[in-house]
Amino acid sequence: MLKTLSAYIGEYKKVSIKTPIYIIVEVLMEILIPFVTASIIDKGIQAGDMSKVLMYGGLMLVLAFISLFAGIQAGKYSALASTGFACNLREGIYSNIQNFAFSNIDKYSTAGLITRMTTDVTNVQNAYQMILRIAVRAPLMMICSMVMCFIINPTLSFIFLGALILLGFVLFFIIYKVTPIFTEGFAKYDDLNASVQENVTGIRVVKAFVREDHENKKFSKAAGNLYKIFVKAESWLAFNNPIMMFVIYGSIIALSWFAAHFITDGTMTTGNLTSMFCYVMSMMMSLMMLSMIFVMVSMSVASARRIAEVLNEKADITNPENPVMEVPDGRIDFNHVNFTYKKDSDKDALEDIDIHINAGETIGIIGGTGCGKSSFVNLISRLYDVKDGSVCVGGIDVRDYDLETLRNEVSVVLQKNVLFSGTILDNLRWGDENASEEDCIEACRQACADEFIERMPDKYNTWIEQGGSNVSGGQRQRLCIARALLKHPKVLILDDSTSAVDTATDAKIKKAFATKIPGTTKIIVSQRISSIQDADRILVLENGCVSGFDTHENLVENNKVYREIYEVQTQGGGDFDEAGE
Known part of the structure; x- marks a missing residue:
């Protein structure tokens, strides 16, 4: 974990090193000030020598200014180092x-990843800043103060040594109890963020079904669980300050009592006693700061583990050593493919799929929920890897391609159509960042999106809100299809991407595909027979297996599953399966 995180300090190593150097200078100056104070009292004030008072007073001012300058520099560099470190961590996680x-993404919730990039990174940032400053300052101040105390009076110094040992044990016990509670607590942040994200994303559904009270209760439960955990942690941490103050005041009382005897005996001066009081307070305050570090570190350790978990996660799908950089054509071959989402699963999502598609063909795919339609198309662009067998595009195994090359030539419009905040042109140019406005307009014509865009006041410069909330589902689907067409792919996959489009518009889109991109292999996943019946061939899937692969006419005549779907939709007038995969 430490090795993983430390690698992200990067260019901030120099300022990280400068911080403790300035801290050392600051502490040494502060340590000398009480020593000079004792000289002012003993050699100046009590001796009635004003020249000594002025001399030692001037020296004290010089030490104070050096300490102040070093402290300012240490604060500046620690802030720069910690914020830079946090920035690198966020960029590293995001990258x-x-x-x-997809298999890696499936391991983490969206809310969990957001928590890691926000709350967890902030905790680590604060801990790093405290480590740079206080973790150097506090031990150094404590050691130097203890050394000065032993120089002044070794006997009295053993009082503070005993107090430090006692406090050390108490702090260790508190941290031992608190650390696992914080680990549990930060995991609860994921549940809280998930509740917020789900509610905000689906706020229209919540209001439509008048479920505000239900969502409030769900959020209150998540917030309440977090509250209970942190109250439990803070209950242990509450012992820290009272015990600390008890030891500090006990040490001062003991010092006053025993020092009085030494002064009356003439073995200790008033100036030395004043210095010891300063050093004792410095030691105790240093210990208090160390306790704060322990608390912060105990909180950040849980966060650091969660961050390192994401940073150490290796992508399940990577480029081969010598990737193929060109896709010859849109041929697709499934060679006895078996696929499962989880390696230890007893049931495969796809079983023994042996399908061969020619370049330029239009293939329809139909089947019930969970039959494997989306799984099938996800393997073509290598969003997942097969368990057994192979998937080939252009006669080459997809695992041999450069990932960017393959996905540029296999354009996918997924079930969930996502648009991003920006203009329509900005969203379209996700397909091709160098596309001209004319290219974008042509792609929209093919996707039948130009009809509604031309009616908008700003046309192609119309602003799309986050998630495409200011356009309808059908408009969103057509914009996503146009975006995919701008890639000029050799394979175009529409994964139930016209479900919100009326039948007439759907027919126009398919007709445009046939005339405008005849050489592109088109795979259309749909729940509607009308969307795929004109395809060259139709693949019927049932429970992850091939039930049929033929033309519409032959399947109606020879395939029981397809015939049932056809009869239900043509006679009943509805979709075979209203809910998509």
Whole structure:
């Protein structure tokens, strides 16, 4: 974990080193000030020598200014180092997530990843800043103060040594109790964030079904669980300050009592006693700061583990050593493919799929919920890897391709259509960042999106809100299809991507595909027979297996599953399966 996180300090190593150097200077100056104070009292004030008072007073001012300057520099560099470290961590997490395969993403919830990049990184940032400053300052101040105390009076110094040992044991016990509670607590942040994210994303559904009270109760439960855990942790931490103050005041009382005897005996001066009081307070305050570090570190250790977990996650799908950089054509071959989402699963999502598709063909795919339609198309662009067998595009195993090359040539419009905040042109250029406005307009014509865009006041410069909330489901689908067409792919996959489009518009889109991109292999997943019946061939899936693969006419005549779907939809006028995969 430490090795993983420390690698992200990166360019902030120099300022991280400068911070403790300035801290050392600051502490040494502060340690000398009480020593000079004793000289002012003993050699100046009590001796009635004003020249000594002025000399030692001037020296004290010089020491104070040096200490102040070093402290300011240490604060500046520690802030720079900690914020830079946090920035690198967030970029590292985000970058690694971008490289995740779908199987990696499935391990983490969206809310969990957001918590790691926000709350967890902030905890680590605060802990790093405290480590740079206080973790150097506190032990150094404590050791130097103890050395000065032993120089002044070794006998009295044993009082503080005993107090430090006692406090050390108490702090260790508190940290031992608190650390596992914080580990549990930060996991609860995921549940809280998940509740917020789900509610905000689905706020229209919540209001439509008048479920505000239900959502409030769900959020209150998540917040209450977090509250209970942190109250439990803080209950242990509450012992820290009272015990600390008890030891500090006990040490001062003991010092006053025993020092009085030494002064009356003439073995100790008033100036030395004043210095010892300063050093004792410095030691105790240093110990208090150390206790704060222990608390912060105990909180951040849980966060650090969660961050390291994501940073150390290796993408299940990576480029081969010598990847193929060109896709010859849109041929697709499934060679006895078996696939499962979980390696230890007893049931495969796809079983012995042996299908061969020619370049330029239009293939329809139909089947019930959970039959493996989305799993089938996800393997073509290598969003997942097969368990057995092979998937080939252009006669080459997809595992041999450069991932970027393959996915640029296999364009996928997924079930969940996502648009991003920006103009329509900005969203379309996700398909091709260098596409001209004319290219974008042509792609929209093919996807039948130009019809509604031209009616908008700003046309192609219309602003799309986050998630495409200001356009309808059908409009969103057509924009996503246009975006995919701008890639000019050799394979175009529509994974139930016209479900919100009316039948007439759906027919126009399919007709445009046939005339505008005849050489592109088109795979259309749909729940509607009308969307795929004109395809060259139709693949019927049932429980992860191939039930039939033929033309519409032959399947109606020879395939029981397809015929039942056809009869239900043509006679009943409805979709075979209203809920998509």
